Amino acid sequence: MSITSERAGGLRQFRQPTFTELYLPKLVTVWREGYGLADFRADLFAGLTVAIVALPLSMAIAIASGVTPDRGLYTAVVGGFIVSLLGGSRFQIGGPAGAFIVLVAVTAERHGVDGVILATMMAGLFLIAAGLLRVGTYIKFIPYPVTVGFTAGIAVIIFASQLRDLGGITLSAKEPSEFVPKLVALAGGLHTVNPSAVAIAAVSILVIAVLRRWRPSWPGILIAVVLAAVLSAALSLPVETIGTRFGGIPRELPSPALPAFSLEKAKAVLPDAIAFALLAAIESLLSAVVADGMTGRRHRSNCELVAQGVANIGSALFGGVCVTGLIARTATNIRAGGRSPLAGMLHSIFLLLFMLIAAPLASYIPLAALAAVLVVVAWTMAEKQEFAILLRSSWGDAVVLLATFLLTVFRDLTEGILVGFALGAVLFIHRMAEMTGIEERSPLVLADRPDDGNGERVPYDSALAVDRDVLVYRIRGAFFFGAASAIGNVLDGVADARKGIVVDFAAVPFLDSTAANVLGRVAAKAHRQGIRLFVTGASPTVRRALLTHGVLPPRARYRETIERAIADIKGASAPAASDDAVPA
Numbered sequence: 001m002s003i004t005s006e007r008a009g010g011l012r013q014f015r016q017p018t019f020t021e022l023y024l025p026k027l028v029t030v031w032r033e034g035y036g037l038a039d040f041r042a043d044l045f046a047g048l049t050v051a052i053v054a055l056p057l058s059m060a061i062a063i064a065s066g067v068t069p070d071r072g073l074y075t076a077v078v079g080g081f082i083v084s085l086l087g088g089s090r091f092q093i094g095g096p097a098g099a100f101i102v103l104v105a106v107t108a109e110r111h112g113v114d115g116v117i118l119a120t121m122m123a124g125l126f127l128i129a130a131g132l133l134r135v136g137t138y139i140k141f142i143p144y145p146v147t148v149g150f151t152a153g154i155a156v157i158i159f160a161s162q163l164r165d166l167g168g169i170t171l172s173a174k175e176p177s178e179f180v181p182k183l184v185a186l187a188g189g190l191h192t193v194n195p196s197a198v199a200i201a202a203v204s205i206l207v208i209a210v211l212r213r214w215r216p217s218w219p220g221i222l223i224a225v226v227l228a229a230v231l232s233a234a235l236s237l238p239v240e241t242i243g244t245r246f247g248g249i250p251r252e253l254p255s256p257a258l259p260a261f262s263l264e265k266a267k268a269v270l271p272d273a274i275a276f277a278l279l280a281a282i283e284s285l286l287s288a289v290v291a292d293g294m295t296g297r298r299h300r301s302n303c304e305l306v307a308q309g310v311a312n313i314g315s316a317l318f319g320g321v322c323v324t325g326l327i328a329r330t331a332t333n334i335r336a337g338g339r340s341p342l343a344g345m346l347h348s349i350f351l352l353l354f355m356l357i358a359a360p361l362a363s364y365i366p367l368a369a370l371a372a373v374l375v376v377v378a379w380t381m382a383e384k385q386e387f388a389i390l391l392r393s394s395w396g397d398a399v400v401l402l403a404t405f406l407l408t409v410f411r412d413l414t415e416g417i418l419v420g421f422a423l424g425a426v427l428f429i430h431r432m433a434e435m436t437g438i439e440e441r442s443p444l445v446l447a448d449r450p451d452d453g454n455g456e457r458v459p460y461d462s463a464l465a466v467d468r469d470v471l472v473y474r475i476r477g478a479f480f481f482g483a484a485s486a487i488g489n490v491l492d493g494v495a496d497a498r499k500g501i502v503v504d505f506a507a508v509p510f511l512d513s514t515a516a517n518v519l520g521r522v523a524a525k526a527h528r529q530g531i532r533l534f535v536t537g538a539s540p541t542v543r544r545a546l547l548t549h550g551v552l553p554p555r556a557r558y559r560e561t562i563e564r565a566i567a568d569i570k571g572a573s574a575p576a577a578s579d580d581a582v583p584a
Contacts, residue, residue, distance in 0.1 A: 023131075023303045026090040030340040039339045046338030047346030050093055050329050052219045054080075054347065055354055057377070059242070059249075059362070060370040061096045062321065064161055065104035067113055069242055069362070070249040070355075071320055072096045077253065077352045079315035079323030083284075084344025086310055088303030091291040092284070093329040093344050094311055098377050099283055100276070100322045102157050102413055107272040109177050117259040119269040120323075121316035123276035127309030130277070136285060136301030143424025144515070145400035147286070148386045150416050153408025155382035158374055165371035166201045168194025168239060179409055196237040197368040204228050204372035221373055228369035229361070242370075243363030251359040253352070256317040275414045276312075276322050284308050284325030294334050294473060389517050396427040470569050472562060474504040479511035500569030501526055504562050506537025516549035523555040532557070534565035 054076050062072025076095035083094030107116050130136065157179060163186050164175060170192040176182045204224040211220035232239055242248060288299040304325070311323040333343050387405075390397045404420030503519065505511075519535075526533040533556040535546065543558060559565040 022134075022300060023088075023306060024300075025086045025303065025307070025341070026088055026300070027085060027341040030090055030342075035340060035342075040342070042337040042339050043343035044346055046333050046336035046343040048350050049219075049336040050333050050338075050343070050347040051350035051354065052222050053332055054093075054095055054329060054351060056221050056225045056365075056370065056373055058096055058351070059365075060373045060377075061098055061101060063165075063242075063367065063370060064098075064101045064158065064374055065096070065321060066108035067104070067116065067321060068246050068249075070246075071113075073249065073351060073355050074253065074318045075315045075320035075323055077348045077355070078318045078320055079311040080351070081345050081348035082311035082314045083307055083323060083325065084341040084348070086303075086307035087341060087344075088300030088307065089288040089291055089325070089330075090297060090299075090341050091295060091330055091334050091338055091343070092288055092299070092304065092325045092341075093333050093347060094284075094308070094323050094325055095329065096321055097283055097324050097326055098158060098374070098381060099151070099154050099279060100324070101161065101374075102154055103272065103275050103279065104321050105161065106177055107269065111265070111269050111272070114260045115265065115269045115272070116321055117316045117319060118261060118265060119273040119276055120312050120321055121259055122266065122269065122273035123280060123322065124309040124312030124314075124316065126273065126277035127280060127305050127312060129309075130281060131302045131305030131307075131309060134302050136281070136305045143400060143421065143428065144518075145390050145397045146404050146417060146420035146424050147282075148383050148390060149401045149404025149420055150408045150413060152382050152384075152387050153405045153416060154413070155378040156409050158378040158381075162371040162374050162378075164189075165240070165367040166197070166375065168192075168197025168368060194239065197239045197366070200228050200232060200237065200239055200366045200368040201372040201375075203231070204369045205376060208373070208376050221376075225365055225369050225373065228366050228372075229364040232366045232369075233364050237366075239366045239368055241363060241367060242365045245367060248363035249355065249359050251356050254319050257319075259316055271414070278414070278417065280308055280312065280322060280324040281305060283327075287325035287327045287330045290327050291330050291334060292474070292476070294331065294471075298476075385521060386518070389521065393517055400424045400427060469499040470502060470566055471500070472502045472504070472566070474507070474562075476507040477509075479505075479508050479515040500532040500534060500565070502534045502536060502562055502565045502569070504536045505539070505542050508538070508542055511542055511545055516545045516551070519546060520550035523551045527555040532569055534559050534568065536560065536562050536565050 055073075058072035058076040059069035060072075062069050062075070065072075079096075080094040083092055087094075104116055107119055111119070160179060160182055163169070164171070167190075169186060169189045171185060171189045173185070176185055204227075207224040207227060208220045211218050211223060229241075231237070232241065284304060285301055288301065288304055292298055308324060315321065315323050329347075333347070336343075338344075387401065390401045392398075400420050400423045403423055404416045406416075407419055408416035501522075503522075523533050533551075535543075535551065535556055536559045538546065538558060546552075546556075557565075557568070559568065
């Protein structure tokens with residue numbers, strides 16, 4: 001069966017892509033299109049920028065996951081390199097993710113570090129199988145309330161997991177992994193709070209917050225960690241450091257080795273491996289969707305899943321933990337001017353060089369500073385506004401949100417996702433039954449296509465991604481799934497200091513109230529900051545939904561094409577009031 005697309009009143013047939021075209025790494029695609037010295041310089045700078053951000057985060061995530069900090073670096077170096085080398089997105093950055101902290105920590109407690117490594121390798125095999133079976137196209141159908149619920153739940157658990165190091169609390173017994181027993185145990189140890197650790201954590205959080213507000217282009221997390229290490233060493237503060245707890249980090253990669261394997265061990269970690277694979281698939285494809293919207297490119301979802309699988313196997317061979325695509329670091333790569341997967345590969349190489357050169361200095365980093373970093377990460381990823389909007393949006397969204405959130409915090413992340421997904425699917429079926437029709441013949445899920453199979457590809461214009469005046473974001477497919485959360489976060493985070501934002505809905509057949517609320521929030525924020533927001537290509541049905549949820553003049557203007565919107569922002573043409581008319 002062919003895939004069809006409607007353009008200018010006519011239908012054009014698209015041939016089915018071959019296996020090679022579906023799974024060809026984007027690195028090869030970029031080289032075929034032409035790659036020059038200017039592209040390499042841009043990728044070099046972007047890779048260095050991302051590596052500076054990833055260095056402290058990789059160690060902090062590993063420690064919070066119950067493993068040594070070096071395993072986080074191994075994950076970013078080996079796994080991140082393979083994700084970029086073989087992936088289906090030209091901008092994806094791979095590495096350890098905060099979302100995995102809960103899963104890895106529980107697995108480490110149950111089965112030890114060997115169990116984590118075995119589960120990571122098994123998850124890699126599952127991801128490869130999912131990619132080869134072309135499941136990647138449909139993983140994006142994760143309801144938005146589910147993503148917000150489990151992300152907020154993970155943020156709460158991450159925050160709770162850092163309270164001990166944040167306050168330098170000493171416990172007489174092992175810290176429980178369950179949420180409520182953990183809080184009870186920490187409350188019992190409040191009399192052991194270390195004022196020096198609290199001061200280091202407070203200073204680290206303050207530095208990160210101030211730099212994000214006044215110097216957003218500076219590597220605030222790295223500066224805060226370095227400052228904390230200097231203060232701790234210079235003042236001889238009695239705080240626990242990486243050196244005192246772990247003995248520092250190695251100055252080289254370990255030799256690759258297969259994890260300890262037995263059928264009993266494999267059966268024991270099978271549920272954890274499935275959870276690793278599910279979360280890795282969701283996180284990586286959401287990150288790729290965000291990158292597509294920021295750049296106008298299109299990733300190959302099944303190729304990306306295969307690459308994520310190989311990356312997890314590679315990470316496990318070198319003693320690393322789970323690898324996935326990272327939304328924040330991928331967006332940083334794009335904003336820094338990255339043009340190809342080479343930027344992600346260079347990010348891993350820079351991390352390796354940092355580890356080889358600066359490993360002895362890492363011993364002086366206070367654990368309270370790394371805990372502060374993760375507290376900031378948890379605060380950022382909690383999606384507080386989205387949580388409140390969904391609670392007010394509809395009873396169905398609120399039920400799905402709260403069920404996912406509460407199960408994630410008090411039970412298990414996997415249970416939260418599965419129950420939330422089931423409830424969200426029922427809610428979506430109910431909403432679809434109420435729909436009278438769709439006005440455009442656009443597929444609900446965009447299938448993978450070959451790079452040269454539709455005649456519409458143009459050379460990548462990096463100026464659109466790094467233009468300081470205009471942010472162009474394209475959304476494709478039915479706007480109701482989990483990408484709504486990621487899209488809202490990116491539009492919030494990267495639109496600052498722009499003259500205008502263009503959000504293109506030309507390939508969106510319909511959107512639900514959740515998606516409309518997300519864009520409504522973006523429109524309100526843009527209006528407050530004096531940024532002009534343009535919506536292009538919206539059908540009458542989509543436009544009516546957006547207008548209902550507050551995406552209306554003067555907060556937003558409607559134009560037929562991206563080019564016309566950019567011209568208005570740049571002042572090249574006069575505004576056309578007729579475009580903003582409310583559809584009948």
